[in-house]
Amino acid sequence: MKKQINVVGAAFVENGKILATKRNDDRVLGTLWEFPGGKIEPHETPEQALQRELTEEFNDEIIVGPRVTETSSHEYDFGVVNLTVYYAKFLTHHFDLVAHSKVEWLNQDELGQLSWAEADQKAVKIVSKADLTQVKFNESN
Numbered sequence: 001m002k003k004q005i006n007v008v009g010a011a012f013v014e015n016g017k018i019l020a021t022k023r024n025d026d027r028v029l030g031t032l033w034e035f036p037g038g039k040i041e042p043h044e045t046p047e048q049a050l051q052r053e054l055t056e057e058f059n060d061e062i063i064v065g066p067r068v069t070e071t072s073s074h075e076y077d078f079g080v081v082n083l084t085v086y087y088a089k090f091l092t093h094h095f096d097l098v099a100h101s102k103v104e105w106l107n108q109d110e111l112g113q114l115s116w117a118e119a120d121q122k123a124v125k126i127v128s129k130a131d132l133t134q135v136k137f138n139e140s141n
C-alpha cells in the first residue's frame with residue numbers, strides 16, 4: 001500500500017476574503033497553491049497540527065474553526081495525501097514567509113482561478129460558495 005500522508009490545511013477567513021498560499025518552488029508540489037498547514041504528527045489532533053504548522057510557517061497564532069468538508073484523498077507518486085481543511089482565523093499577523101513564496105487574500109469568486117494542489121479542489125469549491133458570515137469561531141479556545 002502507498003504511504004498515507006495525513007495533512008491539515010487552513011482556509012483563513014478575514015473581511016470576506018480567503019487566504020491562498022503558494023508553496024515554495026523547491027518543495028514537494030512546489031509552485032502550486034494550497035491552504036497553509038502540513039502533516040499531522042501521530043500524537044496530534046488536526047487542530048493542534050494546524051496551530052503548530054502556522055507557528056512554524058508564519059509565526060502566527062490562530063483560532064481553528066469548523067471543518068470545511070470531509071477529508072479528501074489524492075494519490076501522488078510519493079504517496080496518498082489525505083487532506084482535511086478547516087476554517088481558521090488569525091490572532092496575529094506576522095506572515096513571516098518560510099515555506100511559501102506568495103500569499104494572497106482573495107474574493108471567493110477568484111479562488112478558482114489559481115492552480116491548486118489536486119487534493120484541494122473539493123475544499124476550494126466549497127469555500128468559494130460558502131456563506132462566510134455563517135462560519136463561527138469559538139474565541140475562548
Ligand SMILES: Nc1nc2c([nH]c(=O)n2[C@H]2C[C@H](O)[C@@H](COP(=O)(O)OP(=O)(O)OP(=O)(O)O)O2)c(=O)[nH]1
Nearest residue numbers: 007009027028034035036037038039081117119120
Ligand atoms: N500544507 C498543505 N499541504 C498540502 C495541501 N494539499 C496537498 O496536496 N498537500 C500536500 C503537500 C505535501 O506533500 C503534504 C503536506 O506536507 P508539508 O506541508 O509538511 O510539506 P512538505 O512535504 O514539503 O514538508 P516537509 O516534508 O518539509 O515537512 O500534503 C494543502 O492544501 N496544504
